Amino acid sequence: MSQLVSTPAVSSYQHELAGLIERHTSMDGKHNTAIPDLCFRRASQVSEPTNTMNIPALYVIAQGSKTAIFAGESYRCDSAAYMVSSVHLPVIARITDASPQLPYLSLQLTLTPDVMLDIVKKTRPLGSGETGRGLLVNQSTPPLLDAILRLVKLLDTPMDIEMLAPLIIREIFYRVMQGEQGALLRQFAVxxxxxxxxxxxxxxxxxxxxxxxxxxxxxxxxxxxxxxxxxxxxxxxxxxxxxxxxxxxxxxxxxxxxxxxxxxxxxxxxxxxxxxxxxxxxxxxxxxxxxxxxxxxxxxxxx
CATH class of the missing domain: 1.10.10.60 (Homeodomain-like)
Known part of the structure; x- marks a missing residue:
């Protein structure tokens, strides 16, 4: 798959996002957060190819890069792009850019069917309704990253999470479903x-x-x-x-x-x-x- 190129605006958002994730991840591994559907991952070195199961979720890399092999195709994802799994999918994943000085930093936001369905009901018609792959990679955009940053920043004001996190999560998936391949993703909610x-x-x-x-x-x-x-x-x-x-x-x-x-x-x-x-x-x-x-x-x- 061709590599996506980050714009200056996207790079600025990702730099800020990387700083926030690094502050919440003191060591390598998976880190759950006070927002139930949000978790972070940190790695200080590249990894061997690993058979894993992508859950239905949005995956965003703030720093570093990884590849995912699915259906014989290689998907490269870094700070210029985001990945979405519509369903549980077995992939072979490998972190390809990470070091102790510049660790791999990413977030995973679980995709909730009820949220998707509600967004679909309130947005434009679906078009052809053609079934497609359950794994998508798209160019990151400033509106999407702005919403993600606001969600992560809620971790600094825990009293706001219960009220504001569901609203921002809806906005995030609205932005995703309005993306280039949003029609394929929306099909899974109809x-x-x-x-x-x-x-x-x-x-x-x-x-x-x-x-x-x-x-x-x-x-x-x-x-x-x-x-x-x-x-x-x-x-x-x-x-x-x-x-x-x-x-x-x-x-x-x-x-x-x-x-x-x-x-x-x-x-x-x-x-x-x-x-x-x-x-x-x-x-x-x-x-x-x-x-x-x-x-x-x-x-x-x-x-």
């Missing part, structure tokens, strides 16, 4: 659209990922034919529902192996695999190493 049905299907798979996936039942639940479900699911996620469920299972198993010290067979059973050999084979194909070798590598590289 009841009865293909994109909204796929969003519901993705939610169901994530909630019930350990259970066998019967396409006909899933299609019936989201009021689609199996053929339409497969077609539009692939448009949004670049994979079939069964492939998507497999990725979810493997990522959950990796998390269990890393945090609970389970053996590979137990982790596989826990996420829905009946065959330990199939689990190990698909795990190695996805993450590049057999389960226990992969976990050892992850632990060694995090020291």
């Amino acid at each position: 009841i009865g659209s293909y994109a909204q049905s796929i969003s519901e299907a993705i939610h169901l798979i994530n909630r019930n990922y350990t259970e066998p996936l019967v396409i006909e039942e899933l299609a019936r639940t989201v009021s689609m034919s199996p053929t339409a479900l497969h077609k539009h699911f692939k448009k949004v996620t670049a994979m079939s529902p069964l492939q998507y469920q497999k990725v979810i299972r493997l990522q959950k198993a990796r998390q269990l192996l890393l945090t609970e010290g389970l053996d590979a067979a137990t982790a596989g059973f826990r996420v829905g695999y009946e065959s330990p050999s199939q689990f190990s084979r698909e795990y190695a194909r996805t993450f590049g190493r057999p389960p226990m070798s992969d976990i050892k590598h992850l632990r060694d590289t995090r020291i």
Whole structure:
């Protein structure tokens, strides 16, 4: 994907935003805030490519850069751009620009379906209603960054958060949905659209990922034919529902192996695999190493 170029106005906003995030992040890692849907991330060094799950959210980088590989395409995001995930999407992410002197600084603002739906009802018609990818990267704009700055500054006046944060968050997503690719994003908030049905299907798979996936039942639940479900699911996620469920299972198993010290067979059973050999084979194909070798590598590289 071509690199977006920051304007002087955007650079000024991002410089101020970086200073605020740095003040609220004393060490590397993820930092929750007093605003429930807002969190910050800080990293003092570049990272290896990491399989991760983007939640439905707005992602804004104030300093540094990262790449996200999704559906075979590489998305580069830095302070000139913002990224939006409309649904839960598995991506391979890598921080590409970070140092102790100039750490990677970013924020994540969770995308709330009710807020999106309300904005859609009060804004212009949707147009063609075509389903598209669930991951977008757009040029940052001064009005969007101004709203983001005002939201972050509320952390200095906690008594204002309950009243003002919901209003500013609505403004932020209004700005996003008026952006260049806003029509694609708005589709996920329209009841009865293909994109909204796929969003519901993705939610169901994530909630019930350990259970066998019967396409006909899933299609019936989201009021689609199996053929339409497969077609539009692939448009949004670049994979079939069964492939998507497999990725979810493997990522959950990796998390269990890393945090609970389970053996590979137990982790596989826990996420829905009946065959330990199939689990190990698909795990190695996805993450590049057999389960226990992969976990050892992850632990060694995090020291």
